[in-house]
Amino acid sequence: MSLEEKYQHLQNILSGFSSVVIAFSGGVDSTLLLKVACDSLGADNVLALTATSPIFPSYEIEQSTLLAKEFGVRQQLINSNEMELADFVKNELQRCYHCKHNLFSLFLKEVAKTDCKTLLDGSNLDDQDDYRPGQKAVIQLKIHSPLLEANLTKQEVRALSRQLGLSTWNKQPFACLATRFPYGNRITLEGLKQVDQCETWLRLQGFSHYRVRCHNQLARIEVAPEEIARLLEGTLRLDLVEAFKLNGFDYVTLDLQGYRSGSMNEILPET
DSSP states (O other): OOHHHHHHHHHHHHHTOSOEEEEOOSSHHHHHHHHHHHHHHOGGGEEEEEEEOTTSOHHHHHHHHHHHHHHTOEEEEEEOOGGGOHHHHTTOTTHHHHHHHHHHHHHHHHHHTSSOOOEEOOOOGGGGTSOOTHHHHHHHTTOBOHHHHTTOOHHHHHHHHHHTTOTTTTOOOOOOGGGGSOTTSOOOHHHHHHHHHHHHHHHHTTOSSEEEEEETTEEEEEEOGGGHHHHTSTTHHHHHHHHHHHTTOSEEEEOTTOOOTTGGGTTSOOO
């Protein structure tokens, strides 16, 4: 199918509902889903549910609110309380499953209070390729994934977002801050804040794709390969080291492979 045919298929899927509730993070996928749902059903028939939590950068939540206002859609913020879940805080291999199951269970309770009974999420076709135990929760709780149903890949989601004039078309993939910690390293509020502040520093310096991976007292920085040279230029490197140490890291390193989504999964054994 061509991109235009997949777009038409997505519109047909959404038009089959009278109203929908969308799990909305403000990321590339959920923003496209929200936009097409508003266009297909009318913004009055769409509700965006957005989780607030220390595991989500405050900047992302602010951006989701701006996007919801831009689309003229109602948005409801819900505290997802992951840090109260023992199975999440332990950060074992099924962390993402426990997180997603908790999140979507909370969302479903909110959906039950509305006239709409359909909850949608922004999973796409490529989400089936990486290690993503959270997808199991999506299936168990019978959450609809229209982008996946329309066979849209991440690249196609970006291309379609660009065609529709969405500012998120080239945004880096959204991932909660818990993904910055190696499996087995306990998730703490202090560690989440530390990573959030360091990534905020990189964003304010104009880096477009970045991650700060936390290996205890060592920060492993990933930026886009084409941005690595800039990170080492002039006083920027020294300013970075100072900022990261002020935020609690003893050692600051640069990953020469550059930014890549899900790099913490690279050492997992193949199954």
